Every structure is written in structure tokens, then in C-alpha cells.
Amino acid sequence: MCNSILIKLCKLLILISNYLIMKQTISCLRAPGILFLLLLFSISVFGQTITVKGTVKDATNATLPGVNVRMHGSSTGTITDIDGKFSLQVPSNAKLEFSFVGYASQVINVAGKSTINVTLAEDTKALSEVVVVGYGTQRREAVTGSVASMNGDKLRDVPAANISRALQGRIAGVEMSQTDSKPGSGMQIRIRGTRSLNATNDPLVVLDGIPFSGSIGDIDPNTIKSVDILKDASATAIYGSRGANGVILVTTSKGSKGQSAQFSYNGYFGVKTAIKFPMMNGSEFAAMRKMTTYANTLDEADDVNTDWQDLLFRTGVVQNHNLNLSGGTDKGNYNFGASYFRDQAVIPLQYYNRYSIHSSLDQEVGKLIKVGFTTNSIYSENHGNNLGSGGALGASPIANPYNADGTWKTIIQQQTSGSQWVFTRHALESLGEQYVDLTRGFSSYNSAYGEVKIPGVEGLKARVNVGADYIQSNYGNYTGVGVFSGSVTNPSTASIRNSHTLKWTVENLLTFDRTFNKLHRVNAVAMYSAEKSTYWTSNTTAKNIPADAFQFYNIGQCNSADITINPANQNYIESGLTSAMGRVMYSFNDRYMLSATVRTDGSSRLAPGHKWHTYPAISAGWNMKDEAFMQSVTFIDRLKLRAGYGETSNQSVDPYKTLGLLATSPYNFGDNTYATGYYVSQLPNPKLGWEFSRTWNFGMDFTLLKSRLTGTVEYYVQNTDNVLLSVSLPPTSGANSYMANIGATQNKGLEVSLNGVVLDNVNGWTWEVGLNVYTNKNKLTKLASGAQQDLGNGWFVGHAVNVIYDYKKLGLWNTTDPDFKYLQTLQPGGNAGMIKVLYTGEYNADGSPKRAIGPDDRQILDCDPDFQGGFNTRVAYKNFDLSLVGSFVSGGILNSTLYGGTGYLNNMNTRATNNVKVDYWTPTNTGAKYPKPAGLQSGDNPMYATTLGYFSASYLKVRTITLGYNFNQKWLQSAGISKMRIYATVENPFVLFSPYHNESGMDPEPNSFGDQNVAVAGAHSRLIVGTNTPSTHNYLIGLNVTF
Amino acid sequence: MKRIHIKTCVGAALMSLFLVGCSDLLNETPRSSFTPEYFKTQPGVMGGLTYMYSHLRGIYGQAYYYNSCETGTDESTYGQSADGNFKDFDLTGVGSMTSNNFPMTVLWNATFPNINTANGVIEYGTTSGVSDALLSEARFFRAFDYFLLVQTFGGVPLDLGAGELKFNTSTSRVSKRNTVPEVYTKAIFPDMLLAIKNLPDAGRVTGGATKTLARLYLAKAYLTYGWWLQNPKNIPTYPTCDRTDPDGHNAAWYFQKAYDYAVEGIQNAGGNFALQSTFYDVNVGTNDRNKEILLYADHTQTSELYNGGTSLTGFGSGAAPDNFAGWMQNWSYTAITSSKTNWSSPSLVSSVQREAAQALGRPWTRMAPPINVINNTFADKSNDSRYDGTFTTVYRGNWAKGGVTNATLYNANGMQVANGDAILSFLGSEPAQPIDYSNSVYKSSIGAGVLPGRADFVLPPSGISRRVFPGLWKLGPYRTDNGVGLGSPNAGSTRPYNIAKFSELFFIAAEAAVKGATTKAITGTYANDGSAYSLINILRARAGKWKFSNANNATLVADNSATLVAATPTTITLDYILAERSREYYGEGYRWYDLVRTQTWADYAKTYQICGNNYGDHTPVTYTRTIPDNYYLRPIPQGQLDGLEMTADEKKAYQNPAYQQ
Secondary structure: OHHHHHHHHHHHHHHHOOHHHHHHHHHHOOOOOOOOOOOOOOOOOOOOOEEEEEEEEEOOOOEOOOOEEEEOOOOOEEEOOOOOEEEEEEOOOOEEEEEEOOEEEEEEEOOOOOEOOEEEOEOHHHHOOEEEOOOOEEEHHHOOOOEEEEEHHHHOOOOOOOHHHHHOOOOOOEEEEEOOOOOOOOEEEEEOOOOOOOOOOOOEEEEOOEEOOOOHHHOOHHHEEEEEEEOOHHHHHHHHHHHOOOEEEEEEOOOOOOOOOEEEEEEEEEEEEEOOOOEOOHHHHHHHHHOOOOOOOOOEOOOOOOOHHHHHOOOEEEEEEEEEEEEEOOOEEEEEEEEEEEEEOOOOOOEEEEEEEEEEEEEEEOOOEEEEEEEEEEEEEEEOOOOOOHHHHHOOOOEOOEOOOOOEOOEEEEOOOEEEEOOOHHHHHOOHHHEEEEEEEEEEEEEEEEEEEOOOOOOEEEEEEEEEEEEEEEEEEEEOOOOOOOOOOOOOEEEEEEEEEEEEEEEEEEEEEEEEOOOEEEEEEEEEEEEEEEEEEEEEEEEOOOOHHHOOOOHHHOOHHHEEOOHHHOEEEEEEEEEEEEEEEEEEOOOEEEEEEEEEEEEOOOOOOOOEEEEEEEEEEEEHHHOHHHOOOOOEEEEEEEEEEEEEEEOOOOOOOOOOEEEEEEEEOOOOOEEEEEEEEEOOOOOOOOEEEEEEEEEEEEEEOOOOEEEEEEEEEEEEEOOEEEEEOOHHHOOOEEEEEOOEEEEEEEEEEEEEEEEEEEOOEEEEEEEEEEEEEEEEEEOHHHOOEEOOOOEEOOOOOOEEEEOOEEEEOOOOOOOHHHHHHHOOOOOOOOEEEOOOOOEOOOOOEOOOOOHHHOEEEEOOOOEEEEEEEEEEEOOEEEEEEEEEEEOOEEEEOOOOOOOOOOOOOOOOOOOEOOOEOEOOEOOOOEOOOOOOEEOOEEOOHHHHHEEEOOEEEEEEEEEEEEEOOHHHHHOOOOEEEEEEEEEEEEEEOOHHHHHHOOOOOOOEEOOOOOOOOOOOOOEEEOOOOOOEEEEEEEEEEEO | OHHHHHHHHHHHHHHHHHHHOOHHHHOOOOOOOOOHHHHHOHHHHHHHHHHHHHHHHHOOOOHHHHHHHHEOEOOEEEOOOOOHHHHHHHOOOOOOOOOOOHHHHHHHHHHHHHHHHHHHHHHHHHHOOOOHHHHHHHHHHHHHHHHHHHHHHOOOOOEOOOOEOOOOOOOOOOOOOOOHHHHHHHHHHHHHHHHHHHOOOOOOOOOOOOHHHHHHHHHHHHHHHHHHHHOOOOOOOOOOOOOOOOOOOOHHHHHHHHHHHHHHHHHOOOOOOOOOOOHHHHHOHHHOOOOOEEEEEOOOOOOHHHHOOOOOOOOOOOOOOOOOHHHOOOOOHHHOEEEOOOOOOOOEEEOOOOOOOOOOOOOOOOEEOOHHHHHHHOOOOOOOOOOOOOEEOEEEOOOOOOOOOOOEEEOHHHOEEEOOOEEEEEOOOOOOOOOEOOOOOOOOOOOOEEOOOOOOEEEOHHHOEOOOOOEEOOOOOOOOOOOOOOOOOOOOOOOOEEEEEOOHHHHHHHHHHHOOOOOOOEOOOOOEOOOHHHHHHHHHHHHOEEEEEOOOOEEEEEEOHHHHHHHOOOOOOHHHHHHHHHHHHOOOOOHHHHHHHOOOHHHHHOEEEEEOOOOOOOOOEEEEOOOOHHHHOOOOOHHHHHHOOOOHHHHHHHOOHHHOO
């Protein structure tokens, strides 16, 4: 009941956006009292020879207190008082420098004058650096937490469909990993590493102030004004538990006040070519087959050489078009835009289309009230997502796809796998109505606010934010008779899946923002909020569809026996969160800053009695350069030190984890009597509570050499306790797992970002360089009951969460090895040319090993990189600019299942599929990296085949190179064009220093989760290289025009 | 007007503040799945019981577990396409037995969740008043699983974390193995006795647990425990314990009980269970779920969902809950070729194509029958119908179903064959004339030979290799939706996997008698004097009855009962029972347990003969297996050890001695 009223209420609130609500809200708020924090700082004053006095004012003739007045080239100085007045003793020939945050500095010769009055002009560049910090903005100088920002234009230097792709490698401490190479797919985002083992590590995305329930990929990069990333706990504390993994604040463009209407077009068009997987050609495969016991099928011949990848991949096309209109009046502003994005993959029939519109409006009503809304609606189509490269990679290169008469075969015989559908571009494109695999998504993200200034209390505002999101996804699949099957009569199948997410958020805020005496800035926020998210999904499958034309549109036409509604595929999830928060930010003279936050959260996901948690955060900043003693250090323009401590919590377990779960197990009693069985798959945990982290963050921001070099260095330590884990149980407990608060993790890291201007308009040349490097050391510090390791889950105290526990490959066994005589002891049934792994057992007196190699010999292999980062550079000459964005990773393990045991593409026995092209052992090639074909096996793979998939993850990669030209010719203005730019971009042009790339020619980034695009699924959380849609080289041209 | 508007808005705002605080927001109501509390209801108990049956699919028909019951015994060795899972179990030095061997994980991981669900059903069901008959199904399956475990691993834990035989909802990660006598006397025997008392004579559902089924298992458990107490070959047990019975009985007492319950099972089956009139009828797909079958892991072609989830028409998953055991000892017969044209300029075509038929099915060539099986176990191939009812010995042309339009093809000796004719035959014995293996003119493509005057290619027993061997007809697929084509041969078998048969009651009684049980006259349908000789002869007489010949693919009515009975030795020995068991249950997953129970594994499986991996390998090679005494217990799976929160020493002690490192 509570539910339906709330939903109605939400709708009502969105519709109303009426100032009366705001008035009412204030009186109802149960906000904590607003705190005023006052700090006293001693101000030292120095004097000499003559006394100079004066007043500093701004352009509006208002006096400016707190302005630095300093003798140029010395540490002598003072600051202006409350009335903007100063008095200073200096040599009569001195120069005085006046500087104040947000204003352009001025240097004035004293030249014996005893009175100097100064008017400081606003520094528009400095003022524009406003950072979004959540429930408010702050000027960059005043920020005390760890906040990284990127404005929309910079972001769009990398033309990408997805914000996270555009950000990849560009912000220190923010790791964006590719999880899928298909069009329209998202990225895995990790801010300062992994802290949770089973709970989510995904950051919170906040769109225009409201927590965003969609995927970050739903946000059109064209609409973005800025992205601000809150990295440490003192910055994220205001978002409480939801911000435990960092917060990405996305602000969309709005018109500015009083701005005349502006119309712009941004677009690009490009082609993509596949980076092929390194498979064997016909003769290579035939040669390997000779070393095995497998014979050719009737469709295979040693002299055939079919490149199935060439027969499959096409040239992909990507395009993006965006129209935007923005403007402002003296009391408001607006922004409307529409975008179209299409990404056509190199795999035929696979594409992603996105249509989006957005609008936002802010309007002041009278003197006290302001209302506004933002709405983003997206419709997307994702087709052919179930297609991959696997069919082409696995196909036998000595199988001929053509009949004797030159026509295409539809089926070929392969070795052990038998008849196979011929998976080619021709075959896919000929399917017509026989195949569809389409997800149509519609999502609408809406937020509205009303804000009222409380009369009588200057700076006090009440605000209500209401967010309401609706996301729906409609999936339909149809596969006609015989399609993708080795049997031409294989029945047709269809399935539909519908899922819906409904989410509402209500936030009541009181803010107090005021500067006292121009020196004391106070910003206080109190908030009370509630949110609820409901997700439900349904799924139906059927076979023997009566006609191709029906596809999945009327499954009801099938025989009822052919229709399946699997209870395991229907789902309903609901969760609620309610919170109260208070934050005070205080700054004295923009020199000393302090921010304190307290938040309490209650979550439905946790067990009764453990639902609530309260946590504090505090941080301080010191703009050191403003101190008198720093004045003489002239090469430093700005220097700020920051320190913060904060706690955050994580409740991100799936709902209902405290209750235990019965899994379903359908069964038939006789041929057609059906029943559903239930068994305990997950045990209840009535004690499931919050996981929480304590973070220390230390940062330094600096600007050097007349703003030619700016940078940030940060160090953090984050300790996470009561880590939420899905604990695998030994089978004898009768259940698979349970969710619990067990263990502790630690993340320590160092982040450095540097931006330099090497050439600042020297003969028309400008050259800028940016670099970020970061490292995160992740460590498990505690496991359940003091255990040092948990082999079932692959967790080891003192090691990173992301480790592989496997044998360590030393090389291959050769008859010349001194220990070859022990091969049969170490490896019963072993052969020369098989993989040799580390033996850690004991030896007998005669030097022989005491036992065979076994599970105890497995080693912990750390997968995390040592450090990583990104770089960018931009060279401009007159109207031309050339920019380059790249990223790098050093160390760590890349797991390529093409080479390892789970992909079935490196079986080394030619049993069915083609083999990755590898240098393998033969009696005459004993120094090879890969084992002897058809040697000792474990399963279908060479013994220890998994070790073949581990590569160094190091790489340096140029992501994009863009050459642009900005028009500023006269004719533009006469055509009403205020800005126009054309550019050409190459994406993914080259890779350096990557052992994996060097061997395979492939992209050194993962393209799949561990349980995807492989023959044998591994752990989902481990990213791998699998048989996904191949990476591509992209070539784009683009145009930006503003009228 | 304006006033009303204002009031509405004020009201809405007030409500929002009130409702946001509504405590409902933090409460949870699952709407799409059940919690363990559901077992407190009658429908919950029924759901739990359904799981007891469906969990059988995790074990029976699961080919890797199946492999562990056959490969390494006298019945099977690894085939040419065998992966490590199969070679490890052959014990001929091509692999090794370790805790990482996947097949044992199958059994371990399938049984304990079911035992715990049974614990829950029994515990919750008792308090909420569910009938004893229903709860006894849970008791049966709990005992059934423990019996499997104790035979395979030795002693296993009765306490899953909440006390012995208690429903575990705790999250304990420690475990202690009970001893073998504890598992039998605390779990298996009491549960089976209650099951016999409370179960119905006819199953509650098709394939449901019955008194007869429980009698079979109790008899078999008594027999097995009797052997264990007696321990004639001094095979070690684990965890270490004295071979004394906590209930104070001796081996003889248990042999007697085994005999008594088996006889009770034979005499009291009523109309519910009976021997089929021919051996063919027991195993032919058209007659699945017949009255001889006491328990099976059921499957169906009528519903993908209820069959367990993977495609019924595409490629089966090669994992439980699919029934894919039949793929393993099936060779790649599709490699056999005939010619569309005269052999002077041949145009090769696959004349036996992959078909969803009981004689064919999906070939994985993972296991193969040693030559000894063909020559010794099934020495009598003409009177005894069981050779013909076990193997596919003749491969017949089906190219028309695969879309090849030629009415006839050229085969051996240039003779023309039609669809349905024999393309390849495995001979029952060595022919007098030499076989031409040259394949120089008549290309079988599989190294088969030619005998003068025969249109079919041939292979004698001595030509059986790891690559080309008679397929296992018993477990082949049977479907009714093939139409005129080849059907869906790559899906998991939609036939039920047979687990327990009425016929085994005769074997158990006979074995108990051989072990010294006092026999008594049996009354009713199978009336006889109750001696081992008479009991065995009931099955041998049935084996002499023919109604159909698979080799001929034609009706063959014959009654050779008298001949077979006449050939039965008057003194039945254990060896004779084991030989008969192999003839009756060849390739069904009984063998390892039979040899381990009777402590004869090392003797029976010591050597075997088979030809090599390649086409054209026709020279039998003798292989020798190494089977130490402590291999009579299988390794505890590594996943169990890894999942335990115990010290390294404790974990080591948890493992069976042969696999402790």
C-alpha cells in the first residue's frame, strides 16, 4: 500500500514542481541543526621603510577582504581587512602584488606612493573552474576531498558512444576496463581498486544531482557539460552507502542565464576494421593434425585453406549525430537536444542504435523561488548480441565452404563435433526473417526540483529533489528451422524477455550558503531522503514457431507443450534505502577549508537489527601559497594541501540475501507429468549487516611556472571491514554458499596527474601535455575465523583479491632435462614436450621427488598491474590541432582463453576446432613455448593448459589520434556560424610494449567476463580475452558547428 | 480554485514526508523465489521430494560419473578421443587418480545438497504433519545417497553442521567424517527400514519410490556391509575403525538379512514389478519405464524445461542434468564410407550418418570395450540374447535420411548396398578366411576389412580398437520425433536412465546365498527352491528368450532357455555371479561397485586387450593396470577440501590415505 501511494505521489510531485511544496517542506524537515564552525587564524604582518595604505575593490565597487597584498619577490605581505583595507610597510621602490582567488592578480609599483587603491578584475578562467561535489558545487580552490573532473569538450576528444569509454585511461585512480567488445556494451569501472569481494564494486552515478539507476552507457556523451569523480570517503560521504565505491557526477549542459539561443550540430562518421584472431591456416592445421590421431572428415582436405574470419567479418560503420539548442533568459535557461548513434559491428547483423532526447529547464519564479527539471529519454536497439566470432574461429581451416559447383555449403562435417552450420557473412546476411535477436530498450530518467530562499535568513534555502526513472528492456529472439544448427531440421525457437525497473527518489534539503564578512564562507546542508527501486522480469521461450514471419511476436501460436516459462527466469527484486545527512563546509578566506559530514543509512537488504549504520567524514584543506611565508617562492603559483578521513558503507548485496534461497529443479515423472523440485541453494544469514570502509586521503594540488604546469598528487589508504562475501561452502554443508560479513581488505594507492603547457602560443604553436599515473595495491587482510586462505574461493590473506590460483608453468619437459628421469614420478603418463610446472614437494635422499605433482603445487599468481595510467598531448598551430590520447598498464596478468584451456581453441589435438597459431613442441623444435600436440591431457586440453593463457598485461596503447581544423573565416559569421570544426580521428592505431599483442597481434585489453565467450565458463568476476566480437581499428571524420 | 490547488499540494507534500519514513521501505518480501521456510508447508515438502528424484539426474546419466563406474574395470577402458577424465581412471599409467579428478566431484556435489534437503523435508515435514509415506520417500533418498557415498569414499559426515542427520541452515565450514559402520547403522539401515515400512507398493508417481525398491537397497546395503565386516582380502577402510558392528551383529547375520529382504522383494512385488519376458524388452527404448525397472532418473522429449534445461534438438550440454552417458562408449561410426560410384573412381560418402536411433546416437569415443569382453564375458553370442541386446554389432546404411539420394551405394567387394543394409559388421568370432584389411580398393575409411562375398565391411573381435568397436546399444537414444530424417542425435538422451532393476534382487539373494545365507523356497511368480543356482537360472532362462535381433534388425523369435540353463554350473561361485552380473548389466554403471564390494577389482581388472588408437590398428595389445588396495576408496574431491575451514593437517586427514599428499 505504501508503495502505490508513493508511486502516485512521485508522479504528482514531478507534475507539480510548485513552490508551495518547498515552503511546506521546510517546516517538516527533521534536519539536524546547522552547525557553524569558526576557526581563528593568526595573521602576521610585516613592515618596513614606508607605509602604504589602500583599499581593494572589485568591479562592482564592493570592497574585497582577504586579498593578498605582497611585496613582489619577498615574503613580506598582508591581507585586506573586512573593509578591503590594507596597510603595509615596504621599501618605497617596491612592487606590490595583489592576488585573490577568482581574480586576476595585479602588480603595482609603489614608486613612493603612500596610498594605492586597486580594483581587481574577475578572472573568468579561474572562476569557471567549479567542481560539482554533490548537493552543491565548490570552486576548485576550496575543494578538500579527492575530486577529479573533466569537462565535456575534453571528454569528447575521444569520440565514443559511452562516457566510460571516453574516460578510459584519463583520470588517475579510475580504472575503466572493457568487459565486452560488442557495440553498445559497457565498461567495468573501478575507482581506487576493488574493496568488496562479492558485493558490487561499481561506483554510484549521479546525473544532474539525482542518483542514476541506469547504466552510464545510457547517458549521451554529447549532452555532457562535465564529469566529476569523487574518489575518497570525505568526498563521497554525503552519498553514504551508495557512494562506497566512488561517485561519478555527470552534469548535462544547460543554457546560461541571458545567453542568446545557440544551435549546434556535432557529428561523426567512421568505419571499423576487425583485428583478426591469430588462428592457424590450412597447412598449419593439417600439419598439426598429422601429429594426432584425428583424421580428416569428408569435407576436409589438407590442401584447402579457408580463412573463416575473412568469410565472416565485414567493415563496420559507426556514426553519431547530435543537435542541441540552448539559451537563457534573465530568469532562466533551457537546453534541448536530440542524438542518434549507430554502431554497426564487424560481425554481420550485429548493431547498436541509440536515439536520445534530453531537455532541461531552470526558471526563477519571483525573487525567492527557483524550479527546474531535467529529463533524458533514450530508445535503443541492440541486435545480434548472441553472435560472436566463435563460429569462425572454431571452424576447420581445411574444410571447404564451397560445393564443387562453387555454391555455398550450408553444413560441413567437422571432426568430433560433427555437422556444423557454415558460419559466414553470406550465411548470416541470407537469413532474412529467419533470425532476429533484438533488445529494444526504453528508459526515461527524470528529475525535478524546487528551491525556495527562506526570507529573513540570508543564504538559507530549502529544496526538494524528486527523481523518477523508468527503464524497460524488451528482448526478442527468433531462430528459424535449421539456423545455426548442423541439422537442417533443427526446430525453430523463439524467446521473449521483458524487464522493468521503476525507481523513485525523494530528497528534502536545507542549505545554508553565506559568506560572512567576505572572509568566512559557510555552506551547510541537511538532507533527509528515501529511495526505492523495483525490478521485475519475465521470460518465455518456445519452439516450433508456425511461421518465420511470426518471429517472437506471437509465441501463443505454438503448441502449449512447446512453450516454456521457466520459474528460474522470472524475477522480482525490490529494495529501499532511507537516509539522513548533514554536511558543513567552511572556508576562511579561501585559505583554510574544512568539511564535515555525518550520514546515516537504513537499508532493506540487510537483516533486521543490522539495517542502520551511521558514519562521519571530515577533511581539511590549506591553500598554502596564500601564506606570507610562501610569497617569495615565485615559481609556485598555487599550492594546496588536503587531508581527509571518512567512513563509508556498502550494502550492495542483492535483496533477500538474509533469507536464504530455494533453487528450482524441474523434473518429469513419466513422459509428460511435470513437477518442480526445490532444494536449498543458499543458506539464510540473519546477521547480514553493513560492510564499511575507513579511508585516509592526502592530496596536494599545485600550479607552477606561471600556470604552465598544474598537477595533483594523492595518496590514500582505505581499509574495508566486514566485507560482504558470498562464501562458498564445502559441499558437505548441503548448500552452495551464503552471504556474510567476513574478512577485511585494504587498498593503498598513489595517484599523480600532471598537465603542462610546453609551448604557449609561440609563433602560433601551442603544445600541451597531460599525464596521469596511478597505482593501487589491493590486499586481503583478513578472512573468516582467522583463516589465511580460502582455496574454494581463491582468496589469500596478504594477496590481492584478484589472483589466479594455479600451477606455475616453467616451460616444457625435454629429454635433456636433468630431472627428466623423474617425469613419470612427477607426472604419471607424462611425455616429452608436455608442460612442465613447478613442483614444491619434498625430495628423497637420492634427489628423486617424493610424490607426483598435485594440487599442493598450485601457486598464487597476482593479476593486478603494478601501475597504470594515461597520457594525452595536443599540438595546435593556427587553426589546426593534433591531439593524441593514450593509456598504459604495467604488470599484472592478462588471461587469454584463446591460448588457455577454457576456450577450446588451443586443444593442441585437432579434435574438432581450429587451433590458435602457436609455436609448438616437436622432436626437432624442443625450444617451443607450446606443448607437443596430442600429449598428456587433462580433459580435452593439454595438461596444465590453463597456464598457457597467462600473459603479461603490460601495454602502452594510443587510443585516438585526432587532427582538427577550426574555421574562423569571415564567411562563417556572415553565414551565422559562430564556431565550426572538422576533424579526423583514428581509434586504436597502435599498441606498444605488450607481450600479448606481440605474440597474437590482438588488442591487449580483456573483452569478456570470465564466464562468457569461452567453451568452459570460469569465474564471472575475472575479465578475460574470449571469442567476442573482435576489436577494431576505427577511422572517423567529424564535424561540429554552432550557430 | 487556487485555494484547492494549494491545499492539494500542501497535502501531497505532507504525505511525502510521512510516507518517506514509512517502515515498509526497509522490509523485504520475496515475490519470485522461495526461502527454506517453504519446507514447512505440504506443497513445500512435495517440492522437496520432487528434487529428490531430479537430483538423480546429477548422478545417473552424468557421463563422467558413469565413466568412474566403468573405466578401469574389466568392462571398459578409455577410447581414442578420451580426455584425461577417462585416462585417469584406467590406471594403466596414462593418468593418475587425484583429488582433482572431476568424476568423483559429480557424486560428492550431487548428494550432499540432496541429503540436506531430505533432512529439511523430514524435520519440517514431521512437525507440520506430512504423511509418513511422503516422508519415507525422503528417507529412502537420504539412505540411497549415503549408501552411494559410503561405497565410494568410505565413511562420510552425518553431521552437515547442525547435528547428525539434522537440517543444516548453519554456515559451518568444518566437517568430520563418520566411520563406515556409523554411516550404515545410523543412517542407511534405519532410514531404509522405515522406508520399507511406510512406502507404498506402487509408486506415488511414475517412477516413484516403493517398498520393493527400498527392499532392494536394504538388501544390497546389508550384503555390502556384510562383505565389509568380513573383509576377506584385508582391504583398508577409512576413517580407520574396527570392523565390528555397533549393533552387535556379524557378517553372516547381514548376509542372511540381505537374502531375506531380497527374497521378500521378489515375493511381494505383486503386479507392480516383474521381469520382462526377454532381455531385449528390458532395454529397448520403446519399452522404457517397464515393470522391471525399480528406479530411474527420468527424462522426456516433451519438455525442454522439465527434461532439465538444455536443448532437446541442438547439441546437448555434455553436463548434468542431461543424460549423456551413452555418448561415451560410442565410436565415430559416421567415418565409415561407401562410394556413390563404382570403386574404380570412387566418390566417397558417409553411409552411416549420425542419427537419433538406439543403435547410433552421438559418438564421443571416450570409452571402449576391451576385446576380453567380447570373447569372454559374452562368449555365447548365439543362444544368450544379452550380447545382441547390449551392443550395436551391425552398422546399417541410413544415407537417405541424411539427404543423399542414391538408391544404392558401392560397398565391400564392389557390391551394392541399399539403405538399411549392413555397411559394417563386427564378427562374433575370428573368421576362418583371412580378412583383407588393405582398404586399397574398397575404402571403408576406418580400417575395416573385407571378406570374400560379403557386401559389408567386417571387423573380428581381434580387430577391436580404442577407435572402432561395437557401440553400446543399451544406452542409445530413442525418440519419436525424427520424422523421416536423422532426428536430433546431438541432444542429451531423452530416455530415462535406469538405476535399479527388479532382476538384481535375484543376484543379491544368490550372492548372499553364496556367502552362506540359509536359503528358503520362494513362492509366487518366481517360485523356486531359493538356491543361488535356481535364482541365477531364472535370469539365464530369460536371457535365452529372443523376440528381436538387433544385429539382423529383424524379428527373431527363439527360446534357448533350456540350453542356457543346461550350461549353468551346478555350484554357483562368486566368480560366476560376477560374470552373470556383467552379462546382465554390462555398461550400466554397476561394475566398479560390484568389484569393490566383492573385493575382486584388482583381480578382474588387472589386464585387458585392445588394439590401438588408429584406423587400421588390428593388433591386440595387452595393458596392465595397477590397482593398489587403498584405491578401493575414491579420492575426496579437492573442492571439498578447499572449501573447509580447517588446518592443513586436518584437511590431509580428511582425505583418503591413497590421495593424501
